[in-house]
Amino acid sequence: MKRLFSVLLLTSLLLLSGRSFAQSAVDIRLNEVLVTNTSGLTDENGERCGWVELFNTAFGMVDVAGFYLTDDKSNPTKYMIPKGNTATVIPLRKYLILYADGNSQKGVFHINFTLDGCRNLYLYSTDGETLIDEIEIPAELAENKSFGRVKDGEGKHEPVGWSKKSLRKSSDDKKIDANGGFAVLDHPTPGYTNTTKAIVTKSEKMKEMDPWGGILAVTAMGVVFLCLIILYICFKNIGKRAVRKAEQEKAPKAQPVPVKGVTVTAEGGINEEVIAAIAIACHLYQNGDADPTVHDIESNVLTFNKDLLRNSPWGNKMLTIKQDPQIK
Amino acid sequence: MILESNFVANLKQFAQYTGFANVTFGHIVMILIGLVFIYLAIKKDWEPLLLIPIGFGMIIGNIPLFPGMQVGIYEDGSVLNILYQGVRRGFYPPLIFLGIGAMTDFSALISNPKLLLVGAAAQFGIFAAYAGALALGFTPAEAGAIGIIGGADGPTAIFLSGKLAPDLIGAISVSAYSYMALVPVIQPPVMRLLTTKKERVIRMKPPRPVSQQEKIVFPIVGFLITAFIVPSGIPLLGMLFFGNLLKESGVTRRLAETARGPLNDIVVILIGVTVGCSTQADKFLQGKSIMIFALGAASFFVATFCGVLFCKIINLFLKEGNKLNPLIGNSGVSAVPDSARVSHVQGQKYDPTNFLLMHAMGPNVAGVIGSAVAAGILLGFLG
Incomplete structure (x- = not known):
C-alpha cells in the first residue's frame, strides 16, 4: 500500500513538473516584429536593425535560454538564444527584444540572421523540435512599421489542435487564423505593450462632446436641482406632518379630573x-x-x-x- | 594641509545644502505670500484657523531645498509627502465633512425647505467657472477642478482637485480658501446691486420649531436621496450626513463632540499645513495660477449673483408674508458660516431689528449639500 502511494506521489510530481515545464515553454510568444528599422529602436551600440519581440504570457518567469529562433523551417536550430545569462529570464508579462542584425557576436540578444526578405519566423523550444510559436510577416511591410499581435500574447498563430495538454512536435497541421489577432502596427512598441490605442479619458471625451461646457453645466445644474427639489418635497411633507402632529398634541385634551380640594x-x-x-x-x-x-x-x-x-x-x-x- | 583642505571642502559641500545656496526669486515671493496670510489671519482675523496653517505651510514648503534629501513635500517617502497623501488621495476632506456635519444645525433648512433651492441656484458659479476655464484652454478635468472653487467649500475643492487635477491642487485650494475669507468683501456689492431698499428690509417668517424626529430623519433621507442620484459624491455626502446623525441622534454625544472637535481640528491642521506646503514656487508661480485666481473670483461673483437673483425670482411666486429677503441669496455659496453672516450684517444695515442669520443659515447649509452634489457630478463626468 505504501509502495503504491509512493508511486502515485512520484508520478504526480513528475506529471506536475512536466506540465509546469510545458506551460513555461509554451507561454512565450513572438509578439512583434519589425523588419526595416531606420528611425526607431537602437541597440546597445546605438545602431538600428530589425528586431523581434518575445512576450511572456505566463504569470511566472520563463527562461528562454536555449530556445531557437529561425526563419527557415528546415533549419529549426539556426539561432540559439545563448545560455548562461540571467537576462534571458523574462519576468511575468514582460518582453525581450532580439536584434536581427545578422551578427550574434555583438551581444547576447543579437541574432545571426537578418529579417530582410524574411516571411516566416519560428520559435522552437530547447529541444529544437517543439514549435512554440510562429509568425508570418506580410511581404509589403513598410519601413519602421512593425507587425504583431494587437493584444499582447493573443492571437491564433498556433498549430491546430495545439493545447497545453498535448504539445505536438510537428507543425505540419498548423494554419493561420483568418482573423489572426495580428496587425501592422503604425507605432512600433519594442519592449512595451502593443495595445497602443490611446486610452480616451472621460475628460477627453467631454472635450469632444462639449467643448464649451454648456451641456455639462445644464446637466449638472439639473441634477443639483433635482436632488434638492426631491429633498424639498420630502421635507415639506415631513414638516407638514410634524406640524399637524404638534397641533394635535397641543389641542386641549379631556378635562383633568379635579383633585380633591383643588x-x-x-x-x-x-x-x-x-x-x-x-x-x-x-x-x-x-x-x-x-x-x-x-x-x-x-x-x-x-x-x-x-x-x-x-x-x-x-x-x-x-x-x-x-x-x-x-x-x- | 590635507585636513584643512578637507575641512574647506566639507564647508563648501555644506554650503551647497543650505537654503541660501538654492534660493530663487520664486521662493522669496511665496514666503512673502505666506507671511501676508499669517498677517491677515492675526491682524484682520480673516479665517485664522485656515490662513495660519496655510500661511505657515507656504513658508515651510518654500524653504529652498537641495533636491534628493527626502524632506520636500513632493519627494516620495518624506514625512511631508506622507502627510500630503491625505490631500492628494482625498481622505482629509471627507473627515472635515464629518466634522462639518457634526457641527451643523439643519433646523433652519428643515423648517423652511424651499431654502434648499437657493442653495442649488448658487452652484451656477461652479459651472460658470468651468466654462470660463475651458475657454482659457484648460482641459475639462482641470476646468472641473477649477470650477468647484465657486462652491466656496475648501474641502470639496481639495477633494475634487486631488482627483481631477492634482497638479493644480495648491493653486485651487489657496484660491478657494482666500475667496472664502474674502466673502465679506466680494459679496456685498453684488447683493446691493441686485436688490432694492424695499427688498432688503423684508422680514421673513420666523422658522418653526423643528422636532428631534425631523432632525434625525433629515440626514438619513438626505443621504439616501443624494447618494442614490449622485453616487460619486458618497465620500463627502456620506460623511456630512453621518456627522449630522451623530449630532442629532442624541445618543452619540461623545462621538459627535470628537468629530466636530479634536478630529476636525487635527484634520484642519494637517490639511492647512500640507496644502500650504504644496504651493512650492516652481509649481505655484505660473500663469495658470493667476488664471485660476481670476476664475475663482469670477465664480464667487456669479454664485452670489445667481443666489440673490433666484431669491427674487422665487419671491414672484410667494405670497406676501412668506417672501424671502433676497439678501440671504448670497449664502447659498456655502462658505459656512461667513456668507450667512454677510447676509445678516447687510440686512441689519438697512433694518437693525431684522435678524437674518437663522434664515441665511438655511441656504448656507443647503450650499454645502449642493456643492458636494456638484462635486460628485463633476467627478462622475470627468474623473
Missing part, C-alpha cells in the same frame, strides 16, 4: 395647583431668609422645593453616569 378654571387654563405652586415659589424667592439653593437663579427659573437640585451634578454621581436606554 378646582380647575372654567376656561381650561392653568390648574390652580400650579398657580398655588408659583405663588409659593414667588413668596419663597422674595423672602430673603429662605434657602437660596431652592432657586436656579442662573436659568431664571423659580423652583419650588425641587429635591433634585439639592444634588448638583458635582455631588450626585448618578447624574454624571449615562443612563441605560429604557424601552417603553
Whole structure:
C-alpha cells in the first residue's frame, strides 16, 4: 500500500513538473516584429536593425535560454538564444527584444540572421523540435512599421489542435487564423505593450462632446436641482406632518379630573395647583431668609422645593453616569 | 594641509545644502505670500484657523531645498509627502465633512425647505467657472477642478482637485480658501446691486420649531436621496450626513463632540499645513495660477449673483408674508458660516431689528449639500 502511494506521489510530481515545464515553454510568444528599422529602436551600440519581440504570457518567469529562433523551417536550430545569462529570464508579462542584425557576436540578444526578405519566423523550444510559436510577416511591410499581435500574447498563430495538454512536435497541421489577432502596427512598441490605442479619458471625451461646457453645466445644474427639489418635497411633507402632529398634541385634551380640594378654571387654563405652586415659589424667592439653593437663579427659573437640585451634578454621581436606554 | 583642505571642502559641500545656496526669486515671493496670510489671519482675523496653517505651510514648503534629501513635500517617502497623501488621495476632506456635519444645525433648512433651492441656484458659479476655464484652454478635468472653487467649500475643492487635477491642487485650494475669507468683501456689492431698499428690509417668517424626529430623519433621507442620484459624491455626502446623525441622534454625544472637535481640528491642521506646503514656487508661480485666481473670483461673483437673483425670482411666486429677503441669496455659496453672516450684517444695515442669520443659515447649509452634489457630478463626468 505504501509502495503504491509512493508511486502515485512520484508520478504526480513528475506529471506536475512536466506540465509546469510545458506551460513555461509554451507561454512565450513572438509578439512583434519589425523588419526595416531606420528611425526607431537602437541597440546597445546605438545602431538600428530589425528586431523581434518575445512576450511572456505566463504569470511566472520563463527562461528562454536555449530556445531557437529561425526563419527557415528546415533549419529549426539556426539561432540559439545563448545560455548562461540571467537576462534571458523574462519576468511575468514582460518582453525581450532580439536584434536581427545578422551578427550574434555583438551581444547576447543579437541574432545571426537578418529579417530582410524574411516571411516566416519560428520559435522552437530547447529541444529544437517543439514549435512554440510562429509568425508570418506580410511581404509589403513598410519601413519602421512593425507587425504583431494587437493584444499582447493573443492571437491564433498556433498549430491546430495545439493545447497545453498535448504539445505536438510537428507543425505540419498548423494554419493561420483568418482573423489572426495580428496587425501592422503604425507605432512600433519594442519592449512595451502593443495595445497602443490611446486610452480616451472621460475628460477627453467631454472635450469632444462639449467643448464649451454648456451641456455639462445644464446637466449638472439639473441634477443639483433635482436632488434638492426631491429633498424639498420630502421635507415639506415631513414638516407638514410634524406640524399637524404638534397641533394635535397641543389641542386641549379631556378635562383633568379635579383633585380633591383643588378646582380647575372654567376656561381650561392653568390648574390652580400650579398657580398655588408659583405663588409659593414667588413668596419663597422674595423672602430673603429662605434657602437660596431652592432657586436656579442662573436659568431664571423659580423652583419650588425641587429635591433634585439639592444634588448638583458635582455631588450626585448618578447624574454624571449615562443612563441605560429604557424601552417603553 | 590635507585636513584643512578637507575641512574647506566639507564647508563648501555644506554650503551647497543650505537654503541660501538654492534660493530663487520664486521662493522669496511665496514666503512673502505666506507671511501676508499669517498677517491677515492675526491682524484682520480673516479665517485664522485656515490662513495660519496655510500661511505657515507656504513658508515651510518654500524653504529652498537641495533636491534628493527626502524632506520636500513632493519627494516620495518624506514625512511631508506622507502627510500630503491625505490631500492628494482625498481622505482629509471627507473627515472635515464629518466634522462639518457634526457641527451643523439643519433646523433652519428643515423648517423652511424651499431654502434648499437657493442653495442649488448658487452652484451656477461652479459651472460658470468651468466654462470660463475651458475657454482659457484648460482641459475639462482641470476646468472641473477649477470650477468647484465657486462652491466656496475648501474641502470639496481639495477633494475634487486631488482627483481631477492634482497638479493644480495648491493653486485651487489657496484660491478657494482666500475667496472664502474674502466673502465679506466680494459679496456685498453684488447683493446691493441686485436688490432694492424695499427688498432688503423684508422680514421673513420666523422658522418653526423643528422636532428631534425631523432632525434625525433629515440626514438619513438626505443621504439616501443624494447618494442614490449622485453616487460619486458618497465620500463627502456620506460623511456630512453621518456627522449630522451623530449630532442629532442624541445618543452619540461623545462621538459627535470628537468629530466636530479634536478630529476636525487635527484634520484642519494637517490639511492647512500640507496644502500650504504644496504651493512650492516652481509649481505655484505660473500663469495658470493667476488664471485660476481670476476664475475663482469670477465664480464667487456669479454664485452670489445667481443666489440673490433666484431669491427674487422665487419671491414672484410667494405670497406676501412668506417672501424671502433676497439678501440671504448670497449664502447659498456655502462658505459656512461667513456668507450667512454677510447676509445678516447687510440686512441689519438697512433694518437693525431684522435678524437674518437663522434664515441665511438655511441656504448656507443647503450650499454645502449642493456643492458636494456638484462635486460628485463633476467627478462622475470627468474623473
